[in-house]
Amino acid sequence: MNPARSIQIPVIDSTRCTGCGWCVPTCHLHLLSLQAQGWRKFSTLHDADRCVGCRKCEVRCPFGAITMAPAMTGA
Template sequence: MKNLRPVPKPEINTARCTGCGWCVPTCNLHLLSLENLGWKKFSVLSDIDACTGCKKCAVRCPFDAITMRELQG
């Protein structure tokens, strides 16, 4: 049976993200990485469907650039 309850997924605010990388090692599934966009680095979630919604990345971000959003699916 499919889980009908929405799982919160991280949403990264690139305006707040400094590219510090503190969130990257908190993801046990290795779904977060830093990527260049022009001259600046940002945190990027590579596979939103694989994310379990553990919130470790959002808690670890010192700049509040990651918020958890419930996605209907």
């Protein structure tokens, strides 16, 4: 059994996200994708428990729509 660990995971501000998709290929674990909501697209994080907190998506976002926030994961 693994003890709980605190990591930073991406939080996507859908009001700032333009749906450009630049963040999607930066995730080597394929945890980000674009989702359509009406006529808009925006990035979505899937399976947050698998995120390692590398911050590549946050750095790559040209619009500042992705910030990192603490998340507790455990076994």
